[in-house]
Amino acid sequence: MSNTDPGCIFCRIVAGQIPSTQVYRDDRALVFNDIHPVAPFHMLVVPIKHITFLAAAPEATEPVLGHLLRVAATVASQKGIEAAGYRLVVNQGPNAGQEVDHLHVHVIGGRRLGRLG
Numbered sequence: 001m002s003n004t005d006p007g008c009i010f011c012r013i014v015a016g017q018i019p020s021t022q023v024y025r026d027d028r029a030l031v032f033n034d035i036h037p038v039a040p041f042h043m044l045v046v047p048i049k050h051i052t053f054l055a056a057a058p059e060a061t062e063p064v065l066g067h068l069l070r071v072a073a074t075v076a077s078q079k080g081i082e083a084a085g086y087r088l089v090v091n092q093g094p095n096a097g098q099e100v101d102h103l104h105v106h107v108i109g110g111r112r113l114g115r116l117g
């Protein structure tokens with residue numbers, strides 16, 4: 001796993017080369033608003049280091065994978081959507097519609113969400 005991929009749009013956001021509306025950042029994770037929100041709150045939690053997708057994440061990435069979920073919960077709480085509830089989504093591969101090959105957790109909330117499927 002290389003730390004960054006110069007051709008990756010989310011690596012370029014992490015590096016500040018592409019603008020984003022940053023919500024949270026620490027040494028392992030960045031959260032920014034999705035450019036095409038599907039709900040009043042739609043944020044993306046991404047690892048600072050380039051990980052292509054969940055299915056390619058080696059065992060050594062388990063701590064950062066867990067960190068992404070905890071950060072998702074933290075920003076949801078900070079945004080005030082915890083009590084009403086929200087949804088986390090990781091799209092894996094074509095059938096899920098994964099567009100960006102840099103692992104990301106969608107945090108979606110602020111309205112009643114439909115059933116999955």
Ligand code: AMP
Pocket residue numbers: 009018020032033034035036037044090091097098099100101
């Ligand atoms: P996915 O289908 O899971 O790969 O989701 C990729 C998400 O990235 C989509 O919801 C896009 O709207 C979002 N996205 C793509 N480019 C940007 C960008 N420059 N800034 C913020 N969000 C983006």
Ligand code: ZN
Pocket residue numbers: 004005008009010011012049050051101102
């Ligand atoms: Zn990347």
